[in-house]
Amino acid sequence: MNGKEGRLTLTKWLGLLPALTVLAVLFAGALVFAAVQSFGHAPQYGVTEFPTLKYYRGVLGDDGFWVSLGITFYYALVPTVLGGALSLALALSLSRRFRGKALALFLYRIPMVVPYLVGVSLAILLFANGGLFARLFHALGVIATPADFPRLIQTSGGVGIMMVYLWKQVPFMTAMLYANLIVIGRQPEEAATLLGASPWQTFRHVTLPRLMPALVGSTLIVFAFNFGAFEVPFILGAGYPNTLTVEAWRLFDNPDYSQRPAAMAIVCLLTLISAVCVLLYLMLSRRFDRTVGRAA
Amino acid sequence: MIGKLAPWQRILLLFFLFVIAGPFLPVAVASFAFRWGWPDLLPSIWWWERRDAAPFPLGWDYIFDPVSRVVPALGNTLLIAGLVTLIALALSIPAARTLARHRFRGRSGIELFLTFPLIVPEIAVGIGMLFIFISLGLYGSLWAVVLAHLVPVLPYMIRVLIPVYRELDAGLLEQAALLGAGRRQTFFHVELPLIAPGALAAALFSVVISTNIFLLTFYMGRGQIDTLATLLFSKVSGGGALDPVAAGLTLIICIPGFLFLALSHRIIRENVFSDGIDNS
Numbered sequence: 001m002n003g004k005e006g007r008l009t010l011t012k013w014l015g016l017l018p019a020l021t022v023l024a025v026l027f028a029g030a031l032v033f034a035a036v037q038s039f040g041h042a043p044q045y046g047v048t049e050f051p052t053l054k055y056y057r058g059v060l061g062d063d064g065f066w067v068s069l070g071i072t073f074y075y076a077l078v079p080t081v082l083g084g085a086l087s088l089a090l091a092l093s094l095s096r097r098f099r100g101k102a103l104a105l106f107l108y109r110i111p112m113v114v115p116y117l118v119g120v121s122l123a124i125l126l127f128a129n130g131g132l133f134a135r136l137f138h139a140l141g142v143i144a145t146p147a148d149f150p151r152l153i154q155t156s157g158g159v160g161i162m163m164v165y166l167w168k169q170v171p172f173m174t175a176m177l178y179a180n181l182i183v184i185g186r187q188p189e190e191a192a193t194l195l196g197a198s199p200w201q202t203f204r205h206v207t208l209p210r211l212m213p214a215l216v217g218s219t220l221i222v223f224a225f226n227f228g229a230f231e232v233p234f235i236l237g238a239g240y241p242n243t244l245t246v247e248a249w250r251l252f253d254n255p256d257y258s259q260r261p262a263a264m265a266i267v268c269l270l271t272l273i274s275a276v277c278v279l280l281y282l283m284l285s286r287r288f289d290r291t292v293g294r295a296a
Numbered sequence: 297m298i299g300k301l302a303p304w305q306r307i308l309l310l311f312f313l314f315v316i317a318g319p320f321l322p323v324a325v326a327s328f329a330f331r332w333g334w335p336d337l338l339p340s341i342w343w344w345e346r347r348d349a350a351p352f353p354l355g356w357d358y359i360f361d362p363v364s365r366v367v368p369a370l371g372n373t374l375l376i377a378g379l380v381t382l383i384a385l386a387l388s389i390p391a392a393r394t395l396a397r398h399r400f401r402g403r404s405g406i407e408l409f410l411t412f413p414l415i416v417p418e419i420a421v422g423i424g425m426l427f428i429f430i431s432l433g434l435y436g437s438l439w440a441v442v443l444a445h446l447v448p449v450l451p452y453m454i455r456v457l458i459p460v461y462r463e464l465d466a467g468l469l470e471q472a473a474l475l476g477a478g479r480r481q482t483f484f485h486v487e488l489p490l491i492a493p494g495a496l497a498a499a500l501f502s503v504v505i506s507t508n509i510f511l512l513t514f515y516m517g518r519g520q521i522d523t524l525a526t527l528l529f530s531k532v533s534g535g536g537a538l539d540p541v542a543a544g545l546t547l548i549i550c551i552p553g554f555l556f557l558a559l560s561h562r563i564i565r566e567n568v569f570s571d572g573i574d575n576s
Contacts, residue, residue: 012398015390016406019450022387026425027413027447034424044430090312093305106557107313113553115508117528121546122319125326125538130334132322138335146334171316221414228417230511235533245419252423260423267420278415 031271038264045257055265064241065266069273072243075158075233076226079165084219087170088211091177092203109175111168119164120235127152127160156238164232165222173218180214181207216285220278227274244270320550326543327355355540359548366545369522376438376513376523377506377552380445381499384453387446389495392457397466410451421447422515429516436518444512449502456501460494500556507552524549 041050059065094104111119126132134149143149153160188210192202230245237246244266251263301309326332329339330346343353351357359366395403413421425444429435434443468490472482488495510525517526528549531542538546 012394012400015394019387019391019454020406020409022443022446023409023413023450026428026443027416027421029428030421030424030447031416032424033427034420037424037427044427089305089308093301093309096301096305098301098306098309104309104313107317109557110316110553113504113556114550115510115525115528117508117510117525117532118546118550120532121323121528121538121542124532125322125543126319128537130537132337135335135337139337167316170312224415228419230417230419231529235529245417248419248423263423267417267423271416271420274415274417 034264035268037261038268040261042261042264045260047258047261055261056269059262059265059269064247065244067241068244068247071156071158071237071241072227072245072270075161075165075229075237075243076223078158079162079169079226080219080223082162083166083170083173083222084215086166087173087177087218088208088215090170090174091181091211092207094174094178095181108171111171112175116164116168116229116232119167120232122167123153123160123164123236127163153236154238156241158233158237160236161232164236165226165229169222169225173215173222176214176218177211180211184210212285212289216281220281223281224274224278227277228270320547323538323543323546326538327540327547328353329540330354353540355544358541359544364527364541365522366524366527366548369524369527370548372438372521373507373523373525376441376445377503379442380449380506381502383442384446384449384502385495385499388450388453388457388498389491392454393461395454396458396461410454413447413451418448418509418511422512425512426515435516436520438517438521440516441513441521441523444516445506445509447512448509449505452505453498453502456498457491457494460491460498464490497560500559504553504556507549 036050037047038055039050040047040052040054042048090108094101094108098104124131128134129146129149129151131149134143134146137143137149151157152163188206189202192206193199197205228245229243230249233243234246234249237243248263248266248270251259251266254260325339328343329341330343330349331341332339352360358364395406422444425447426435429437429440429443432440434440464487469482469486472486477485507523508525510529513521513523514526514529517523519526524545528542528545531545532538
């Protein structure tokens with residue numbers, strides 16, 4: 001019954017049509033508008049130079065863009081890699097049998113369902129220079145004044161930003177990996193153990209290859225999200241340099257509306273770079289799959 | 297043996313759970329503080345020690361005061377989330393049904409298209425979308441916010457509902473038809489009750505997503521439509537310490553998510569044994 005082959009009749013298309021229309025108009029339409037404006041067609045803002053590459057040239061010729069791009073990659077990549085490794089360890093632990101498992105399964109999902117802004121609040125409370133960690137170090141006699149505490153938020157170092165990402169995203173990646181572990185079941189691992197494989201060998205040659213698709217999928221989503229995230233770097237990052245999203249927000253927010261096409265150019269480049277990264281990653285992981293498949 | 301937790305795993309799990317849930321405790325404390333300055337690890341004055349000055353905890357008093365606009369923002373948040381969820385359900389159910397039941401040319405293309413909104417930066421969609429709403433004359437209205445929220449919500453909801461339809465026993469629908477039920481009757485009396493648990497989970501998820509969106513709300517609402525997310529944003533983007541009001545707002549905005557967890561946990565727990573007891 002599932003998956004009848006064949007052409008889609010009109011009545012069936014009617015089911016898809018409303019949702020696809022909404023997304024085509026609002027999502028695809030929005031991207032088209034952004035692209036058109038980045039090429040100089042924004043009469044609302046008094047810009048009618050279509051087609052021009054002026055704004056792209058301006059953006060790409062600015063050193064600030066490249067610094068921001070580096071920062072964007074840095075904030076996006078580090079938590080993705082760290083979080084992926086951490087999630088793998090956590091998902092494997094969660095899949096074991098232990099007391100209090102129901103509670104653990106309930107608690108670890110909390111960050112997934114609250115906004116990033118909640119993570120921002122927690123980061124301010126804990127990592128600000130007058131925050132709880134600074135006070136703890138004061139109580140221990142390590143520092144004397146708030147100024148002695150290293151700056152973790154509102155700097156371009158990004159510790160606070162990446163902490164929020166990890167707090168929100170490790171549970172998400174863990175959940176995706178854990179769901180996969182449950183589906184796979186224990187039999188292949190048990191078989192490997194019975195055949196004399198060490199725990200490490202079992203992990204490396206049995207568990208990890210089977211988790212690879214879920215690991216690739218979840219890190220992909222997390223990376224793409226971090227690459228285009230706004231609130232967290234805006235609040236917890238430095239005034240300058242900051243991510244490309246924050247730069248785009250500033251240009252768009254400028255009282256001089258003729259700056260807006262430059263903001264559009266930035267978000268178009270951001271989307272393009274993000275898409276290229278996602279595609280490259282998918283291609284690499286496919287290739288890795290094939291080589292591993294051949295070796296095994 | 298394989299199923300048991302190694303000692304390092306136990307420590308890792310405990311640390312992980314502590315890091316996740318632990319920070320909520322000081323937030324709750326902050327919302328009840330009267331004075332909590334450097335370098336005190338706990339508030340030096342709790343609100344109940346100053347009941348003469350503040351009959352109600354300061355943060356919460358302000359939150360429920362008309363000046364703070366939190367109560368109307370809560371109303372807006374719920375109204376927007378409710379409208380988004382209703383529209384998204386109406387659009388997603390037929391879409392998911394078609395995608396789950398029929399294999400046709402272009403299906404994988406459509407499924408790919410449905411993942412794009414998860415990957416494209418929100419700000420790119422947001423500032424591009426402004427023009428659509430300006431030309432529709434909706435810019436700054438509640439409807440603009442609702443329609444904008446559909447972009448991240450619809451792909452998620454369709455993805456959640458496809459497996460629901462895959463697991464639906466189509467035989468039951470055929471039996472209903474054989475027994476002489478009309479299309480409408482079959483849909484409302486057989487199909488809808490069968491997908492109801494899945495649709496409920498999808499609806500709750502949609503409420504959570506909608507509640508959490510800041511950027512699209514801010515842009516489409518022209519900064520004029522307050523929701524909990526926009527209020528919390530302006531509260532914490534000032535920097536500095538977390539005051540009792542910000543702490544209270546932080547807790548309130550978590551409520552939909554906590555409700556979702558509590559409810560979905562119940563649904564999930566019933567299903568846990570259906571995959572066999574040996575899986576855990």
